[in-house]
Amino acid sequence: MTDEDKDNTELIKKAARSILKDEIKHLQLVPSVAIKLLKLTNDDNARIEHLSLIIETEPVLAAKILKQVNSAAYALPNKITSINRAVTMLGFSTVRQLAINLLLYNKLIQRGSKRAFDLLFFWQHCLYVASLSRRIAVALKYPDPDLVYTGGLLHDIGKIVLETYGRVTYSDFIHSMGKSGHSTIEEERRFFGITHTEMGHVFCLEWQLPPSIMAIVAFHHNQPTETSSYAKYKTEIAIVSFANYIAWIQGIGSATHDSHSKLQSAVLETINIDQLDLEALLQQVDQDMKITREFYDIQLPGLTTLRATLVKATINLSQISEDKPFSAVDMSGRKPSSCLTAPHHSLNPDDFIPRTLEAIQDEFCFDRSIMFTIDPKRRCLIASYWWPTSILPTALQPFEIDMSGISGLLLTCLREKKAVIVNTAIERDNPILQRLNTSEFIAVPVLHHNRLSGVLYADNSQSKKPMRESLLPEIMPIAYELGIAMFNAKQYDQQKKHAQIDHLTQLFNKRMLTNFLTEIFQGDESKLTNIAIGFVDIDKFKLFNDTCGHQAGDDALKIVADILRSLTRPGDFIGRYGGEEFLFVLRNTDAKGAYGYAERIRSEIERRGKLMNQRFHGHLLTVSIGVSLYSADYTNYTDMIEAADQAMYQAKEEGRNRIVMLPDVETGNK
Template sequence: MTDKDKDDIKLIKKAAQSILKDEIKHLNIVSPVALKLLRLSNDDNTKIESLSQLIETEPVLAAKILNQVNSVAYALPTKITSINRAVSMLGFSTVRQLALTLQFHSKLTQQNSTKSFDLLFFWQHCLYVALLSRRIAVALKYPDPDLVYTGGLIHDIGKVVLENHGRVTYSDFIASIGNNKHSTQEQERSFFGITHTDMGHVFCLEWQLPASVTAIVACHHNQPTETSQFAEFKTEIAIVAFANYIAWIQGIGSANYDSHPTLQSALLQTLGIDRLNLETLLQQVDQDMQSTQEFYDTHLPGLTTLRATLVKATINLSQISEAKAFTADTSNRKSSCLTAPHHSLNPKDFIPRTLEALQDEFSFDRSMMFMIDPKRRCLIASYWWPKSILPAELQPFEVDISGISGLLLNCLRAKKAVIIDAKTEPGNSIIQRLKTTEFIAIPVLHHNNLVGLLYADNSLSEKPMHEQLLPEIMPIAYELGIAMFNAKQYGQEKKHAQLDHLTQLFNKRMVNNFLVETFQEDASILANIAVGFIDIDKFKLLNDNCGHQAGDDALKIVADILRHSIRPGDFIGRYGGEEFLFVLKNTNEAGAKGYAERIRSEIERRGKILSQRFHGQIMTVSIGVAMYSPRYGRYADMIEAADQAMYRAKNEGRNRVVLLSDKK
């Protein structure tokens, strides 16, 4: 898993937690038995005895299994009373499938029937997708049909989490969308701030489910890219996604509002559906569904209900197709502008992408994003498309806010989109500098606070700007405002996670990350690396005599001295307690020891000045320095060497520097 994947997961978890009533780990989503069964779905070493013992802990489940093996279908001469024998007779795969499904059935069918999100209908959808996925896997000779059955059964688990544990429920979501024809995931992200696939992904991670099952839950609406952490599971994902699509077009969606799922070309290429006999598959699944109803003694929505749902789904699909046909030049194409800000948390990525989409979809010649610098009180053109819009002679392109007047001033004050042309405002500085006859200016807001200004013109084609463009572009500016705020929040959270809260130096995790990257350098660069370990002398005595506040102050003082002593490219961090660590690049023994001496000397000087504050105790440090040696196979070995040198410094009287090199 890459660092980007880890960052994305942290962001998803944060979004999930904000919408849930309680911490994820405390949610009673599925039973402990179901979780164990989910984990067993990826364990080839599981014995029949293990499964039998698990079933024996659930009386209802045990009774169902015994009832099944003693049914007329098996016509056994004697009655089976042993769970272990029943499992042996039915087969490991069959029992695990029945047991897992029963656990979800008992959980999902306990609901208030007045709610918009019908959990019985939902369970029928999941069961159908699971059974069809298994049949497709068998037809394609996929080696583990049980795995895709499990993935199909819980592929939409995120919807259940939102329904039962969300601050706003999935029923609330269904009630809010009306006849909106946008994709379900787009609407979910707008309503919850997270999609059901994201929420399901969080669920799988929290309960440590197999990576293959997690991949199906996270990606069944979008095939993973080649660089995705789930790329190796694209076949499993494609099987469940195809089964989900077939369920929907038969009226067996997870809810009767569902917009149609997308059937991606990559999915079809992965499966090779020409190898599938769909008529046979559907007949088999119909039989499976009938047997399952009998096993659970439950009545699923009948043929009439499904036909009605199918009619609604077909009408919905027809309306979407018609809308696309008549609005291909506007609303359909706008989706890429609206979604571009959600593809990244880096403004350097999503803002240029949005500007490019604006140009493509509205045929603008040029577009720019002005950021607001509140200290200098000016607008700064920070992003533009195409890249040739601002030649070197126009950079930096800044507009003094105090000099703004007319419609542009009204745009900033009233926070309304405007079209400004040279006829009404010939003296406008932007018109003059960019040599255009008119341009669109749209405020970018977040919570009604101005964060930027979106600019577009047709200076080359000279096509007129129409007022009806403004309400079409405003939602794009709105999405940009949200994305910019989220990016800022994420940046602050990420920085906070990297820093020690007391000293504001990098924390131990970041120290280790830096050293991991450093040790991947060429041997010629590593040869000039030094690591220094700093420990405040008699820190416990200082804490005991002066109190913990004085101890915290001492740590801040040392951190401040280190911060002002570091060179560009080098690294400092708090390693824990009263310990600090620095990493020097492009140095030698004399340079490393000289740097450490300067730090030690400055801390001693500052300590003498502040001795009265510390009840007469002079603050000093002992420093151990280790130069790189090929014998250090891991960065941890080098830290250990510097640590040993630091202890030598303490044993030799403290307040000194000891350097270890390959020669010593």
């Protein structure tokens, strides 16, 4: 293990100790027999006799193995009465796999649970990922399919550790999930102080499982660094990551709350998916799961062909969004004409993109041109700019292209990042040709550092002039310059937003709060009568840092920020004022509305704090809120802020975890 791995391991072990009820070596999560079977994965000298002996020492397991191998699912000609015979007939791999499945199922699932973390749903996911991992390994001619099967079966074991032995459980975590937009991994770290992959890694270390399985458990969401001792298992990790991704996009996740899964570019760089017949693989896995369905009573989805299509489309999207390296036209030494580069001297896309399209039309005499940008969330290409402005009538707007429907040469343009000409002679039924009523168009990828930003489209739908192949190398440098301009504009916009946003909570900072209130108080005085300002202060915040560590303090701030964000209306304003203080500005409200909003904030933070009581070492997360309602006596927004601040301190003095309003008016909520 490298020094880097040792340092990381110590950190996650420390985090695990703070969240678990007991030392992990005392946790009876997996039977000792299962551990012995798992270790056979790494034993090159393991023989049939070793496996038989392990199973025979557990009479209940032996009986179930024999019952299963004699079932109709295996259709053996003669009844099998000995474990040694069962192993000989079915093979070492099949029997060991079945034994591990039964042991884990009996220990993890049969205890029953009506909590938010559905263990049967979780078990279905593990079986599916394991089976698909094995099938992928066989297709790729990976030498040890059994290893990746076991890794797939255990990849999410950290979730079971948290659910079974956490001071706060995985079910509590699911209940706490809001609409923050963060990934599950990010939310786990915020809630537990550790992710399920890290907890699984600690479990594997304590039980001394093979390093290859350890690597899969620890890194199936994020590949290890090149200097890590686990980097040599990148193929095993990639196979299980890919199987996990396919399971998720079919709705077979490990929990119903799982957020959008992300296929790492490293996965597609490690395994060649062109070698995989996805439809055949899914059919094989369905058959594998059918065999276990009778025993486990698990219902699986069908429609294999439809799922295969979905998988392919999603992979294509991931390749684009993850910036997987593709071949691209070499831009070295080529300089676009000045009339085409001049429009790029701006940081406003609404300025330089239309001007560039106009310049392209003048230079090459195209009838019309369109700039398609990529919307990764909606998974589509959007016609964001066009020239002349009359070429897209209202009937065609908005003009969007679903990524899952892209095929043929346009797909080649996106995947291989090269300019193409699409016409009816090659793709008669192309929907873009039909929708734009043209017989031919060119598509040019717009790149920056080999990352796809959009697609430049042009045609001669009116003049009917043919699109010459020689145009493509002339247009590529222009698209390249356009990509640079778009990247610079995006960077500028991000920097501008960065100056407005508090880095930790992702809420507006004090500067933006000041600007917002200044604008309101300089506006129409009649609109001020429905304004309320509130101070939200975390109670005894210093204890979070002193007793739980600064990471816990940061997590508390993020939780409060997420709750404020989720409960605030569009048009109102929230921000971090400084330290543990937040400020909200409500418009078009009254005393009752302001109090109701503040109470929703207070009660939700209190509820979340109770869930995380153990996470914060018994220190409850609550807030005191002071609210000021507009009065003609306030000549400036600073007067209202000061009044809200005074009300907040009054709430502290009255016992904390409460709301005080100034002026003290009847709200109907008390």
